[in-house]
Amino acid sequence: MSKEQLIIFDTTLRDGEQSPGASMTKEEKLRIARQLERMRVDVIEAGFPAASNGDFEAVRAVAETIKDSTVAGLCRAFDKDIARALEAVKPAKSGRIHTFIATSPIHMEKKLRMSPDDVLVAAQHAVRFARNGIGDVEFSCEDAGRSDLDFLCRIIEAVIKEGASTINIPDTVGYNVPEQYAERIRQLRERIPNSDKVVWSVHCHNDLGLAVANSLAAVMAGARQVECTINGLGERAGNAALEEIVMAVHTRQDVFPCITRIDTTQIVAASKMVSSITGFPVQPNKAIVGANAFAHESGIHQDGVLKHRETYEIMRAEDVGWNANKLVLGKHSGRTAFKARLKELGIEVESEQVLNVAFTHFKELADKKHEIFDEDLHALMSDEMVPPD
Ligand code: KIV
Ligand code: ZN
Numbered sequence: 001m002s003k004e005q006l007i008i009f010d011t012t013l014r015d016g017e018q019s020p021g022a023s024m025t026k027e028e029k030l031r032i033a034r035q036l037e038r039m040r041v042d043v044i045e046a047g048f049p050a051a052s053n054g055d056f057e058a059v060r061a062v063a064e065t066i067k068d069s070t071v072a073g074l075c076r077a078f079d080k081d082i083a084r085a086l087e088a089v090k091p092a093k094s095g096r097i098h099t100f101i102a103t104s105p106i107h108m109e110k111k112l113r114m115s116p117d118d119v120l121v122a123a124q125h126a127v128r129f130a131r132n133g134i135g136d137v138e139f140s141c142e143d144a145g146r147s148d149l150d151f152l153c154r155i156i157e158a159v160i161k162e163g164a165s166t167i168n169i170p171d172t173v174g175y176n177v178p179e180q181y182a183e184r185i186r187q188l189r190e191r192i193p194n195s196d197k198v199v200w201s202v203h204c205h206n207d208l209g210l211a212v213a214n215s216l217a218a219v220m221a222g223a224r225q226v227e228c229t230i231n232g233l234g235e236r237a238g239n240a241a242l243e244e245i246v247m248a249v250h251t252r253q254d255v256f257p258c259i260t261r262i263d264t265t266q267i268v269a270a271s272k273m274v275s276s277i278t279g280f281p282v283q284p285n286k287a288i289v290g291a292n293a294f295a296h297e298s299g300i301h302q303d304g305v306l307k308h309r310e311t312y313e314i315m316r317a318e319d320v321g322w323n324a325n326k327l328v329l330g331k332h333s334g335r336t337a338f339k340a341r342l343k344e345l346g347i348e349v350e351s352e353q354v355l356n357v358a359f360t361h362f363k364e365l366a367d368k369k370h371e372i373f374d375e376d377l378h379a380l381m382s383d384e385m386v387p388p389d
Contacts, residue, residue: 007225016233039266049088063092077126100140127162138166145171174207178217201225211240268321299334331366
């Protein structure tokens with residue numbers, strides 16, 4: 001039986017860009033959008049057209065260029081914002097309006113200064129207005145993670161009646177924990193009429209480092225769209241990292257009831273592109289895309305991986321776009337990895353005795369340096385091989 005599809009909605013160009021210091025030009029957004037399309041992302045949220053003329057132009061350019069992904073524009077629940085977003089996504093082969101309004105008591109009272117009833121009317125009106133201009137409308141309840149469940153049920157039921165086809169439940173401030181968030185999704189799906197006619201989407205922020213865990217828990221509870229960003233870029237501590245969501249689902253097909261259509265071999269290229277355009281480095285130990293994600297330093301691990309890679313690897317480096325895994329030589333490395341690297345470098349060692357002496361010298365050097373590079377090995381071995389006077 002074929003599995004249901006998990007829709008990957010990338011918001012690197014919108015929420016990712018809201019990361020302080022990460023703003024992008026139109027050309028930069030276009031380059032990233034092309035890479036996202038190559039990676040077979042289902043929906044690319046290209047920006048917030050009402051935010052500035054520059055962002056309007058960028059969303060429009062992405063809409064004109066991208067053919068294989070849906071292009072979404074974000075807008076508040078105001079006619080003016082929605083009209084601007086409609087204009088920006090108009091050239092898209094497949095376009096979407098993503099409109100939102102806050103639904104938590106603190107946002108409604110302190111930020112919007114609106115009563116829940118007025119918020120409900122504004123949401124209904126926004127979805128109706130958007131649906132007059134386009135067939136694909138997503139509605140988000142901002143700060144849904146801290147909203148009252150009964151009120152969420154009322155407002156979501158109302159916007160579904162107006163024609164919203166994707167309902168997004170953002171954990172805007174990253175406050176939820178996995179079980180609680182999954183339960184929220186389950187309850188909404190159970191309580192709202194026609195809930196099986198819409199796609200349930202999740203959008204998690206990483207303030208407690210739980211964005212990926214919360215998103216995946218929600219997928220187990222029936223969410224079929226995950227909103228995420230490359231390298232987890234985004235407001236404050238960021239959004240759920242696309243690469244982690246996708247690889248968790250692909251690697252653990254034994255537990256997930258769905259699959260994405262992402263070409264995972266494009267992940268590292270996308271990560272490097274976003275990092276170089278924004279100037280945000282990727283930490284070395286970052287899952288999937290960090291330089292050390294497939295590197296082994298300790299002798300025990302290196303020996304294991306050389307005997308069978310699955311002893312210490314649950315994914316193949318090549319499957320996410322790295323050339324290969326890496327055995328890094330350092331003070332914890334063993335003789336097996338040392339010997340294997342010399343062989344790779346074409347350095348022939350004439351006897352076991354020379355190898356033993358060289359390995360001792362290698363360990364002495366490794367105590368003084370974080371990492372031993374190939375050049376260090378060439379230098380070390382040329383000293384070992386020099387015949388004594
Ligand atoms: O975090 C959030 O609530 C958002 C919405 C606008 C979807 O980014
Ligand atoms: Zn967000």
